[in-house]
Amino acid sequence: MAAGSGATTAAGAAVGTGEEEGEYVKPFTPEKAKEIIMSLQQPAVFYNMVFDWPAQHWTAEHLSKVLHGKQIRFRMGMKSTDTVPQFETSCNYVEATLEEFLTWNCDHSSISGPFIDYDYSKFWAYADYKYVVSLFEDKTDIFQDVIWSDFGFRGRNGRESTLWIGSLGAHTPCHLDSYGCNLVFQVQGRKR
Numbered sequence: 001m002a003a004g005s006g007a008t009t010a011a012g013a014a015v016g017t018g019e020e021e022g023e024y025v026k027p028f029t030p031e032k033a034k035e036i037i038m039s040l041q042q043p044a045v046f047y048n049m050v051f052d053w054p055a056q057h058w059t060a061e062h063l064s065k066v067l068h069g070k071q072i073r074f075r076m077g078m079k080s081t082d083t084v085p086q087f088e089t090s091c092n093y094v095e096a097t098l099e100e101f102l103t104w105n106c107d108h109s110s111i112s113g114p115f116i117d118y119d120y121s122k123f124w125a126y127a128d129y130k131y132v133v134s135l136f137e138d139k140t141d142i143f144q145d146v147i148w149s150d151f152g153f154r155g156r157n158g159r160e161s162t163l164w165i166g167s168l169g170a171h172t173p174c175h176l177d178s179y180g181c182n183l184v185f186q187v188q189g190r191k192r
Contacts, residue, residue, distance in 0.1 A: 034152025085173035
């Protein structure tokens with residue numbers, strides 16, 4: 001699960017560990033972080049820049065409770081070992097709550113509801129490009145949990161972000177976004 005801002009660079013090379021005597025210290029000022037981001041020619045990972053963000057404590061279960069019953073569109077793709085990309089246009093879609101997704105993703109023995117036709121061992125599910133401002137339109141306090149201004153993008157918070165939630169194997173084919181830069185805040189799980 002990741003939150004991202006379309007107006008901000010994807011965070012391999014490690015940048016700034018900033019750990020002093022067991023306490024976390026942000027290694028860069030917002031201005032310096034933005035300067036680094038805007039000059040990068042390859043992906044980078046920033047350490048110790050978000051340890052104090054409230055969103056650090058988000059989990060899929062927590063967001064499921066916050067979104068209680070809200071329908072989300074999940075892209076369904078086939079798990080496979082071949083290298084043929086599964087673009088959005090060649091996938092099926094399911095409208096489901098985050099709770100229904102978590103049941104399908106975590107309890108493979110008793111599947112019902114919108115995911116009933118998708119065997120977990122054969123499919124992955126991915127809710128991508130979910131705009132936080134639309135998802136949480138009646139829970140606007142959550143926008144403050146994401147603090148892009150720590151990276152020099154003044155006035156930006158979760159309102160400008162997208163949320164990505166997927167099961168094991170969920171992916172977007174390799175591509176290049178030609179606008180600005182992307183900043184990814186990985187909340188739970190991992191991304192390669």
